[in-house]
Amino acid sequence: MLGVISLSIVPFMVLIIFIHGYIKGVHIYDAFIEGALDGLKTAVKLIPNLIAIFIAIGIFRGSQALDMLISLCRPVTNLIGIPEEVLPLVLIRPLSGSGALAAVKDIISHYGPDSFPGIVAAVMMGSSETIFYTTTLYYGSVGIKDHGYTLKAALISYVISIFITVFICGLLL
């Protein structure tokens, strides 16, 4: 049911906007072009930020430094109750969306989609975002240099939500 809503939202949104605009007498073609040009400029401005993020994360992952970090964290996270199987996902999620998706795939193929780690990984993926990328991109696009407490607050929330996710998965399964 929710899946159907998710799939139909884009076409229907577009349809409603078009009909509403047309009835209200907006010159929809001109309005579209004007907005699209704005979108194009914004996207181009993002490219340097994207390159910077991708290279840093690529180097960190490709050098296997991430794997080293995972093995360093394992004793600590085992102690505080995070299932060791999902640790790679927990560490990569704030850094890279595609990396996190790969980690989810890996966990699910290893332990099975209906196993405890498989479900925790799926829920975790669905209920978190790529923190590092979002911060850099959004602030970078308007030229903000001092991010204040944003990252700190986001990371604290992230850690708390990891525990919540593990907890409710344990509770409901």
Add this chain to the structure above:
Amino acid sequence: MINTIWFFLILIGILYATLTGNLGQINNIIIEQAEEGVTFGIGLIGIMAFWMGIMNIAEKSGLIKTISKGLRPIIGFLFPQIPKGHPAERWILMNFIANMFGVGNGATAFGLKAMQELNTLNPDKRRATNAMAMFLIINMSSLQLVPLSVIKIRHDYGAKEPTAIIGITILATFLSTLVAIIVGKIFEGGRRC
């Protein structure tokens, strides 16, 4: 902080590769990822242009204004610094709605527009405001209701019921967003603008 993280990611990566004799790998990664950044950005151009175009129609027809009127109390609570009726309100709402329904790139387009509008309220253009921080913290807590990519993976690996996680995910998403708002509000307490 981003500055520090960026520095350490690259520093540790290159040092670790040096120690493990993987330096050749680093050269390839730099070339590949630089290209990947451009490819991704160019891929974004089309979809962002599309969404910004569509939203410009909705803006001109007054549709966005109508929608945001109904949701203003929520915005007022989360972002007390934004004056009533400011365009930032609308873009933030559009971003939240697009995020909830998993229109990822559309959400990014609205989100960047929201940042531009929030920056017009910013007295110090180099520094993030509370409203910007709250907006991003909520964004980074994830708002998406149905994680289609995850369901696809579960389906591919033969889950009995691939969509069975939707309920737990919505609960987890709701709680993580709630935590984010609370944490954001606590940090906000320590700063004025």
